[in-house]
Amino acid sequence: MSPAARRTRRLIIEAGIAVLAERTSATLSEIAAAADVSRSTLHRHFADRNDLLAAIDAECRARFKRAEAAARLGEGSALDSLDRLAQEYLGLGLVLGLVFADNAPVDPDSWDDEDGDGGLAVVIEGGQREGDIDPELSTEWVDVTFWTLLFGAWLSLQGGMSRRDVAFQLSRTVRKAFGAA
Amino acid sequence: MSPAARRTRRLIIEAGIAVLAERTSATLSEIAAAADVSRSTLHRHFADRNDLLAAIDAECRARFKRAEAAARLGEGSALDSLDRLAQEYLGLGLVLGLVFADNAPVDPDSWDDEDGDGGLAVVIEGGQREGDIDPELSTEWVDVTFWTLLFGAWLSLQGGMSRRDVAFQLSRTVRKAFGAA
DNA sequence: CTATAATGACACACTAAAGTCCCAAAATGT
DNA sequence: ACATTTTGGGACTTTAGTGTGTCATTATAG
Numbered sequence: 001m002s003p004a005a006r007r008t009r010r011l012i013i014e015a016g017i018a019v020l021a022e023r024t025s026a027t028l029s030e031i032a033a034a035a036d037v038s039r040s041t042l043h044r045h046f047a048d049r050n051d052l053l054a055a056i057d058a059e060c061r062a063r064f065k066r067a068e069a070a071a072r073l074g075e076g077s078a079l080d081s082l083d084r085l086a087q088e089y090l091g092l093g094l095v096l097g098l099v100f101a102d103n104a105p106v107d108p109d110s111w112d113d114e115d116g117d118g119g120l121a122v123v124i125e126g127g128q129r130e131g132d133i134d135p136e137l138s139t140e141w142v143d144v145t146f147w148t149l150l151f152g153a154w155l156s157l158q159g160g161m162s163r164r165d166v167a168f169q170l171s172r173t174v175r176k177a178f179g180a181a
Numbered sequence: 182m183s184p185a186a187r188r189t190r191r192l193i194i195e196a197g198i199a200v201l202a203e204r205t206s207a208t209l210s211e212i213a214a215a216a217d218v219s220r221s222t223l224h225r226h227f228a229d230r231n232d233l234l235a236a237i238d239a240e241c242r243a244r245f246k247r248a249e250a251a252a253r254l255g256e257g258s259a260l261d262s263l264d265r266l267a268q269e270y271l272g273l274g275l276v277l278g279l280v281f282a283d284n285a286p287v288d289p290d291s292w293d294d295e296d297g298d299g300g301l302a303v304v305i306e307g308g309q310r311e312g313d314i315d316p317e318l319s320t321e322w323v324d325v326t327f328w329t330l331l332f333g334a335w336l337s338l339q340g341g342m343s344r345r346d347v348a349f350q351l352s353r354t355v356r357k358a359f360g361a362a
Numbered sequence: 363c364t365a366t367a368a369t370g371a372c373a374c375a376c377t378a379a380a381g382t383c384c385c386a387a388a389a390t391g392t
Numbered sequence: 393a394c395a396t397t398t399t400g401g402g403a404c405t406t407t408a409g410t411g412t413g414t415c416a417t418t419a420t421a422g
Contacts, residue, residue, distance in 0.1 A: 004368065004420060024283050025206060027409060038370045040413095102205050103282040107418070134357075140342060141350045145333045153327035157321060169322045176315075177358040185398065186389060208379060219400045224381070369418070380407075389398070 009045050009055075011035045016056050020105055021097030028052070053105045060095050060106045067092055073119050078127025079179050082146065085120065086174050087167060089150055096154040099147070108147075120146065127178075134180050142178055149173055190226050190236075192216045197237050201286055202278030209233070234286045241276050241287045248273055254300050259308025260360050263327065267355050268299065268348060269329055277335040280328070289328075301327065308359075315361050323359055330354055 001009070015035035019026045028049060032042040046052040067088035073081045089096065098106040112118060124142045127133030133142065153170040157163060182188070196216030200207045213223040227233040231284060248269035254262045270277065279287040280299065293299060305323045308314030334351040338344065 002367065002420085006367080009345075022283075028411095030408080034343075039410095040371075041299060041369055043411070044368080049409095057335070097283075100281075102203075134353075136353060137350055138342075138346065141333075141346075143352075144337050144340070145330065145354060148329045148333035148336070149326065152322075152326045152334070155329070156325050159321070159325070161319075161321060165319065165322075169318055172315075172317060173322075173326060173358050176360075176362070177354050179357075181357070183390085183397065189398080209381095210379080220380095221383095221401070222399055226396080229381070230379095363422105365420105365422095367418105367420075369402085369416105371416090372414085374412075374414100375410105376412100377410080378408090383404080384402090385400105387398105387400080390396085392393105392395095 005045070008037065008041065010038060012042055012045055012052070013055055013059050016052055017059070017094055019099065020056070020101075021094045022099040023100070024103055024105055036081050039085060056098070057106050060098060061108075061111055063092055063095055064089070064108065064111075068119055073123050078123050078130060078132045079175060081123050082127070082133075082178060083171050084122075084155075086146070086150060086170055090153055090167060090170060093154075093157075097158075100151045100154075129178055133178050136181075137178065145177065147176070149177070186226070189218065189222065193218060193223055193233070194236055194240050197277065198240070198275055199329040201237070201282075202275040205279075205284055205286060215319055232269075237279070238287050241279060242289075242292055244273055244276055245270070245289065245292075246312055252260055254304050259304050259311060259313045260356060262304050263308070263314075263359060264352050264355050267327065267331060267334075267351055271334055271348060271351060274338075276301075278339075281332045281335075301341060313362055314359050318359065326358065327355070330358070 010115070012031065012035045015037075016031045019031050019034045028042055029039055029082075031052070032039045035042070042052070046055065046169060060166060068085065071081065071085040071088045073085065075081070095106070100102060121143060124133060124139050128135050137145075149170060153166050156166050156169075188298060193212065193216045196218075200212050200215045209223055210220055213220045216223070222297070223233075227236065249266065252262065252269045254266065256262070264294045276287070280287060302320060302324060305314060305320050307313040309316050309320070318326075330351060334347050337347045337350075
């Protein structure tokens with residue numbers, strides 16, 4: 001693939017993330033327009049909708065993976081790890097919007113291969129054994145709630161709350177909700 | 182409207198809630214099928230999609246209102262009120278699924294008339310003045326997070342967690358997350 | 363500068379879903 | 393039991409979105 005083609009491809013994926021994050025039912029025309037590209041060009045790079053969705057899914061997966069790596073889940077207490085992970089994920093911005101929609105184009109649950117998001121479950125279980133994370137809450141509950149707290153943080157950002165305020169309150173809420181009493 | 186017509190109407194609304202809760206892009210045919218009614222009949226009761234959506238919105242609004250009333254927001258501490266409200270809302274079941282979707286057919290934010298959901302904000306603010314609810318968390322944050330915790334609880338239910346476990350952990354999480362340290 | 367690649371602007375065909383209409387059959391309730 | 397409603401089924405039209413293809417124009421990189 002030539003440099004120009006790669007560039008266009010990235011542009012479209014980027015636009016797709018931005019547009020679909022707000023409305024997963026957005027049309028290909030809308031995405032093309034957002035990318036400042038004709039619909040013809042979009043179709044030239046992505047044969048059909050699923051192609052584009054798959055590419056977006058892959059891109060998001062890579063970003064989540066990078067964020068997870070940046071959170072250094074091994075270091076420090078489990079609660080600290082959870083907090084760091086939340087902050088890193090929060091930094092992903094728009095991408096978060098794709099994870100929560102009903103017919104989500106991006107599904108972290110489908111990334112269960114080697115070490116993708118399984119890291120989260122491992123951290124939670126470890127934290128519960130160490131007495132670090134509230135043992136009255138099940139692993140599944142903490143897992144699901146972790147994501148929904150992130151969802152709330154993203155909604156708050158969309159609603160105009162400052163990133164600083166969101167980051168602080170997300171951190172505080174994660175620690176209070178999940179920390180052992 | 183005759184009794185029979187009213188009955189059919191309710192059936193369709195009920196089916197609409199059930200079907201749309203799982204996929205907001207479901208077709209009218211699917212809804213009609215779920216209601217054991219022909220598409221003709223559905224269209225006879227609801228001229229177009231928006232008509233049906235409006236009726237569903239109204240129905241949900243009424244249910245949320247009843248749930249809110251059952252939670253007796255005035256009584257006891259703000260934290261207790263929040264807890265009770267969460268439990269009442271959780272009891273609404275399927276209806277919850279309609280609130281969170283990206284292109285949500287039901288939008289509690291649009292119900293701001295006399296005393297609809299404003300009750301929640303009032304409780305939160307009151308609780309913060311009383312030192313009952315964590316003063317480090319803004320009203321908006323608590324509001325949004327309250328809903329997203331509910332969303333997580335609903336997801337857990339969908340995922341097969343028992344209602345009892347969900348109710349317990351939701352209560353615990355609400356109290357820990359929102360309670361003053 | 364120039365060959366090659368990529369793009370934009372069309373014009374198509376195809377599909378799924380929405381919405382409209384009609385009429386015969388079935389149910390409702392009094 | 394019978395008049396009145398309501399329903400089911402089918403045949404339409406319309407619309408929006410998708411996917412395909414072509415061809416002239418423009419951009420790109422060597």
